[in-house]
Amino acid sequence: MRARTAAFILSAVLVFYLGLCSWEGALALYDGFTGGGAAPGLLGAAVLVFGFFGGWFLVREIRFGFATERLARQLDDEGGLRQEEVDALPRSPGGRVDRAAADRLFARRKAETEADEQDWRAWYRLAVAYSAAKDNARARAAMRHAIRLHRSASA
Incomplete structure (x- = not known):
């Protein structure tokens, strides 16, 4: 299902x-x-x-779910989703992402977001990095910020 x-x-x-x-x-x-x-x-x-x-x-x-899905589709259509970076992270036998690898990905994504704080795409990828690092509260906050930026850019 x-x-x-x-x-x-x-x-x-x-x-x-x-x-x-x-x-x-x-x-x-x-x-x-x-x-x-x-x-x-x-x-x-x-x-x-x-x-x-x-x-x-x-x-x-x-x-929130529909908006997140809409952003993911648009980012994927543009070729900027970069989900393969998250998929390539080393995992434990139980399927959990290695914390150190997720933290390294998070550091790269955070630097990318700080370079252009008005880019919803960077905030979306930062939210995915937060999620990979199992920081769900910050992941949701970053995703909400990405949604707000996308709405203001579309308006």
Whole structure:
């Protein structure tokens, strides 16, 4: 199963769950207003708020995934993806990238990004290097910056 298919299936399950929870939250909120007491009303309001944030987070992550995929396709079409550098990194028997090799790749990509901080392509490749080095928080931040730069360059 491809990652995209799995993401859509899990998203559909989450949407169903959020819808069900929101419905129950609305019923509890209604019960709180019609004389059921303050506890069901507060619980219903809390469930609705959590449902809103869950839906917002899901939409945000799906948009991030589509934007990342769009940038990867464009960079690949231009011949600048350079994924072979990451693929050529030495790996452990379990498939993990060697940390020292990933750090060397990261240093090269960081220097490339510092040379031209307004190039979304450099930021994209930096995000891939962060990911290879298992620094996922910085990888996502660099990818979000690449997406912002791409949007401003396209506008």
